[in-house]
Amino acid sequence: MTFVRQHVGVMATVAIVAVVVGSFVLRPPMLLTFALILVIGIGAAAVANGSQVLRKVLGLIPVLFVITFFTFLIMNALPGDLAVNMLGPGATPQAVAQIREDLNLDDPLLVRYGDWLGDAVTGDLGVSPIRQEEVASGITNALPVSLQLMLYAQIISIGIAVPLGVYSAYRAGSKGDRASSTVAFGFLAMPSFILAVLLVLFFSLGGLSIFGFHVGAEVLPSARYIPFGENPLEHFKSLILPAMALAAGQVAIYMRLLRTDMISTLQQDFIQMARAKGMPDRAILWRHALRPSSFTLLTVIGLTIGTLIGGALIIEVIFTLPGLGSYVFEAITRRDFIAVQGSVLVIAAGYVMVLLIVDLLYIALDPRLRA
Amino acid sequence: MAGSGTAHLRPDDEALLAAEDLVVEFPVGNTGLKVHAVSGISIDVAEGETLGLVGESGCGKSTTGRAILQSPAPTAGEVRFEQRALTSLDPEAMRRTRPRLQMIFQDPISSLNPRRTIRDVVAEPLDIWWAESFPRPVVARAFDDVSRWIPPTLRRVWRYAHYGLPVAGLAFAFWVVSEAVEGKGSEDWLGWTQVVAAVLAIVAGVFLVPFAIVFAAMGLLWLALGILAPITGIPRRIRMLRDRRRHRAEADQKVTEVLDSVGIDTSTALNRKPHEFSGGQAQRISIARALILEPKVIICDEPVSALDVSVQAQILNLLQEMKRRYGLTLVFIAHDLAVVKNVSDRVAVMYLGKLCEVGDPDVLYEQPAHPYTAALLSAIPIPDPNRRPEAAAGVQGELPSPIAPPSGCRFRTRCPRATDRCADEEPQIGAVGEDHYVACHYPIQPGEAVEPATEHPVIVEPTPA
Amino acid sequence: MTETLRQTDVTEPTELAQIETGLEIPPPERSLVTGRKRRFGFMFWLAVTFLVVLLFSAFFANLLPINDYDTAFSGRSREGPTWDFPFGNDNIGQDVFSRTIHGARVSLIVSGVATLIGVFFGGLIGLITGYFRRTVDAVVTSMVDLVLAFPALILALAIILFFDSEGESRMFWLIVTLGLLSIPPIARIVRASVLTVADREFVQSAHLLGARNGRIMFREILPNVIPAILSYSLVFMAVLVVVESGIGFLGLSVPPPQPTWGDMINKGRNELEIAAHIALFPALVLFLTVLSLNYIGDKLRELFDVRESFL
DSSP, X not given: OHHHHHTHHHHHHHHHHHHHHHHHHHOOOHHHHHHHHHHHHHHHHHHHHHHXXXXXHHHHHHHHHHHHHHHHHHXXXXXXXXXXXXXXXXXXXXXXXXXXXXXXXXXOHHHHHHHHHHHHHTTXXXXXTTTTEEHHHHHHHHHHHHHHHHHHHHHHHHHHHHHHHHHHHHTTTSHHHHXXXXXXXXXXXXOHHHHHHHXXXXXXXXXXXXXXXXXXXXXXXXXOOOOTTTOHHHHHHHHHHHHHHHHHHHHHHHHHHHHHHHHHHHTSHHXXXXXXXXXXXXXXXXXXXXXXXXXXXXXXXXXXXXXXXXXXXXXXXXXXXXXXXXXXXXXHHTTOHHHXXXXXXXXXXXXXXXXXXXXXXXXXXXXXXXX | OOSOXXXXXXXXXXXXXXXXXXXXXXXXXXXXXXXXEEEEEEEEEETTOEEEEXXXXXXXXXXXXXXXXXXXXXXXXXXXXXXXXXXXXXXXXXXXXXXXXXXXXXXXXXXXXXXXXXXXXXXXXXXXXXXXXXXXXXXXXXXXXXXXXXXXXXXXXXXXXXXXXXXXXXXXXXXXXXXXXXXXXXXXXXXXXXXXXXXXXXXXHHHHHHHHHHHHHHHHHHHHHXXXXXXXXXXXXXXXXXXXXXXXXXXXXXXXXXXXHTTOOHHHHTTOOGGXXXXXXXXXXXXXXXXXXXXSXXXXXXXXXXXXXXXXXXXXXXXXXXXXXXXXXXXXXXXXXHHHHHHOSEEEEEETTEEEEEEOHHHHHHSOOSHHHHHHHHTSXXXXXXXXXXSSOSOOSOOOOTTSOOSSSTTXXXXXXXXXXXXXXXXXXXXXXXXXXXXXXXXXOTTOOOOOSSSOOOOOOOOOO | OEEEOOOOXXXXXXXXXXXXXXXXXXXXXXXXXXXXXXXXXXXXXXXXXXXXHHHHHHHTXXXXXXOOTTOOOTTOTTOOOOSSSTTOBOTTOOBHHHHHHHHHHHHHXXXXXXXXXXXIIXXXXXXXXXXXXXXXXXXXXXXXXXXXXXXHHHHHHHHHHHHOTTOXXXXXXXXXXXXXXXXXXXXXXXXXXXXXXXXXXXXXXXXXXXXXXXXXXXXXXXXXXXXXXXXXHHHHHHHHHHHHHHHHHTTOSSOTTSOOHHHHHHHHHTTTTTXXXXXXXXXXXXXXXXXXHHHHHHHHHHHHHHHHTTO
C-alpha cells in the first residue's frame, strides 16, 4: 500500500494513458472512457490525499450544471420560435410541427433541461434533426481526430520548447538566447490561422516566387484527413501541417515559461552545489534543474490541452479535418442546437476534467501542497 | 508563565489605554490548526507614559500592538481607550476613533505609498479627515451599511440553505437512474424513481430557491446603490472642489511644520518619493505622518530594528522629543531589551503569546524576577575588555511552535528552573515588589543566582555596570 | 551636514563618532525618456510609431486620399503591388491597401472597446474581490472560474450567430460578446495584482489612519496596480485582434461590403497560388499590429517591474 501511495502519480498517469490508447483502438462508448479516466484520477488522488480531493471533485459538478444550463438557456432565449430557427425560414408547417413534437418543445424549459440532462448522463445526447444522426456518435467520431491533432501539436511544441527553453536558460543573455527569444516572440504574435495559410502556401501549393527565387514545395496535403488505421504515413502527412500551425504559438509560450522558471532555479544554491561536486553541466540541467522548473509549464500544458479539447476550431476548418471543432462550427452555422448543446457539454466536461487532473497531479508532484 | 492575570493592571481611571485578556488566533490554511499568537495578554499604559513591550521574534508583540488597534480585531479580550471599550465599537465608530491612536511600522519605506510624494503621504491624514468633514449623501451611507451587512447575512442564510445541495444531488441521482431505467422498460421502477426524484427535487428547491432569491435581491440592491452612490455624491464633490485650495494651503503649512520638527529638510524633500530617502529619513517621515493628527497614543512597532545602529539613536531621541512636545503616550515594541530600557517608563516582557514580567525598567534590569528576563539580559553584550565572558549567556534552544505551545508555563522547555509543577499549572501574574509583577512559580529572589533544577547550565546575574 | 552620535546606554562610546546623518536628500531621479538610466529603446518607439500611424489612418480612413475600398478597378484583377496600388488588387480589382486600412477600423475598434469593457468591469471586480477577500472573494471567484470554463470561442460564435443572424449589428454584438468574455480573465489578473499590493504596509497604515475602504481601494491600491494592468491590457488587446480576425476568417465578422482582415485573408486563400499578395498583405499588417502591441505591453511590464524593485 505504501508503494502505491508513493508512486500514485505515476501509476495514475500510466493507467489513464492506457485507457486513452485503449479507447482509440477498441472504440468503446465515449462515456465509458470518460468515466474510467475520471474514476482512475479520483481514486489516485483520494489515495494520496483524501478529503482535499473529494472537495475539488464535488466542486466540479455544479460547474458542469451551470455551463450546460446556460447553454440551454441561450439556445432557448433566441428571438423567434426555436423550431423555425432551426429549420430556417423556408420550413413547412408540417416540418415545424414534427420538430416540435420530436423535441418536446412545448414542455416547460426546466423539464426539457432535466430530460436532456438525464439522458446526457446515460450517454444519449439526442438526435440532430439537421444531420439526421445521433449527436453522441457524431461527437464520438469527431473527437479522436481532434485529440490526435492536439497530441501531435503538443509533441511538436514540447519537443521543441523544452530543449530550447533549457538551452536559453543555460545560456541566458547570449546571442543564441536573444535570437530564440525574438523568434519566440514573433511566433507569439502570429495568429495560428495565418501561419496555417502560410504553411499551406509553402508546403502544399508549391510556394512563391520572390524576386525570381522559388521557395516552397508541394509535398503535403492540405485538405483531407486519413485515419491512422487506413494508412499511417498518409495519416501523419495529413496532420503534420495543422499540428505545426497549432504548435508554433504554443512553442513560444512554453519556451518562455520554462526559460523563466529555469533561470530562477539555476540561481539556487543546490545547483552551485552540484557544480562544485563536479557534476557535468548537462546532467545538472536535465536531471536536477528541469524538474523543479517544470511546474508552471505543466500547468499551462494541462490548460492548453483542456482548451484544445474543443478542437482547434479554425485550424480544423482550414484543413477540413473532421474533428470536434469542425463539428461544432458546422452545428453553429447550421443552427443545430441539439448538436451544439451536446458538444458544449463534452467540451466543458473535458476541460473541467483536465483541470482537475492537472490540479491533482500538482498535488501529487509537490508535497508542499498536501493538506 | 501565563497571561491570565490582571494583577498588574492599574485602576481604570489611571490607564489611558488598557488591554485585558487579549487573545489572537489565526487559522492555519485548511488544516483546522490554529496559531496561538497571543493568549491572554493584559497590559495598560497611563497617560504620558511609555510602555515598552519586549520579546523574541515570534512572541506575539507586534500582533498585540495591532490587536490593540483592532487591525485586525482580536479573537477575544477587551481593549479600552479613554475608558471606552474599542472592541465593542462598530467599525464606523472605530474608524472615527483612529486619529487618536496611531502606529509606526518597522519597515519605514514600505509603510509609505511608493507612488506618492512625501508631501502627499504626510498630508494624507489631513486629506482623509477633511473629506470626512463633508457629510456624505444618504445613498452613499446606505451603500456602506448594505455592503457591510450583506456578507454575514448571506453566510447565515447559506448555513441553512446549503443542506439543499446534497438533497439536490440525490434528486439528480434518482433522476439519472430513472432515465437509465426508462430504456429498459421496467414500469414500476421508472414510476417510483421518478417520484422520489421529484420529491427530493422539491425539497432541495425549498432550501435553495429562497437563498437564490435572497442572493439575487441583495446583489441587485447592492448594484443599484453602488451605481447611485457616486452620482448622488456629485454635489458633495463640487463643494469639496471649492474648498480645496484653502484646505491645501492649510495642509501644506501643517505638513511643513511637522516635517521640520522631525528633522526633514522641507525645502527639497516635499516632492520626492519615499524610495529616494534613506531608512532613517523615511522613518522620520513616517513619524511625521503619525503626528500630524495629534494623536494621544502612538504604538511603535519595532521602529528602529530595520535601521543602522547609528541612526537608531537619532530616531529614539526624536521619539522622545516628539513625545515631550506633543504630550504623547507611547507603546514601544522591540526585541532588544537594551533599546527598550532607555525609552520606557514601564516594561512588559512577552514570551510566546504570554506575559512574563512587568515593571520598572531599572528594577527589571537590576533584579529580573523571571528566568526569561534574566536570560534576555545576560545576552546583552557589554563592551568592556575587563569583563570575563559569562559561563553560558542567553537562552538555550529555539522558540516552540505557537501552533502547539507547551502546556502550563510556556517557557518551561527552555527554563533552567522548570519543574513538574510548571508543566501542570500555568503561573498567574503576581506582585514580587513595588510595581514589579511576574508570572512564574519560582521567580528569582533579589540576590539569588539562578540555579538549575536539573542539569541545565547556570545563568549568572549580570553584576551592575 | 554631520552630527555627532549622542551618548546613550546602547553602546558604551569609546570614541566620538562623526557620522553623516544622511539628512541630505539625493538629487531627483533621471527623466524617463531622455535620461541615460532607463530607456525604452529603438524597437519600442518603432512599434509605437507603427501603431500610431495605423490608428491615425484607420480613424481618418474616409478622409485620406486613398481609393474607396469597394471600387472595382476593371482590368486590374489580381495585379501585384505597384506605385498606384501599394498592396496590389484583389480578384475583382479592389485596392488591397485601402481595404486593409478600412479593415483596421473593425479590428481596432472591436478589440479596443472590448478591452476597455473588460478592463473597466474586470478591474472593478478584481479590485473588490482582491481587497475584501473572504466571502466576496470566494463567491465572485467561483463565478469567474465558471465563466472561464465555458469554451469561449464557441460561445462567442453561438451568441453572435444566434442573436444577429442577419449580420445587421454585427459590430455591436462582437464588441458586446468579446467584451463580456474579457471580463473574467482580466478580473483574475487584477485580483492577483491587488492581492500582492493589499498586504503591503502602506495599505495597512492608510487603514489605521481612518481611511474608508473605498478610499483605500481607489487611492492606495489602484495606482499601484494600474501599471501592471496597463501592460496586460495591451497584450490582451492583441489577443482580441487575433480573435476578431479569426472570427472574420470564418466569415462571421462584420459582413461585406465592409472589409475585415480576417475575411480578406480567407478570400485570399483561393488565390494563394497566383496572387498571394491578396491574403499576405492584410496578414502582414495584422501580424505587425499584434507584434507591436505585444512588444509595447512587454516593455512596459519590464519597466514597471524594475520600478518595483526599488522598494
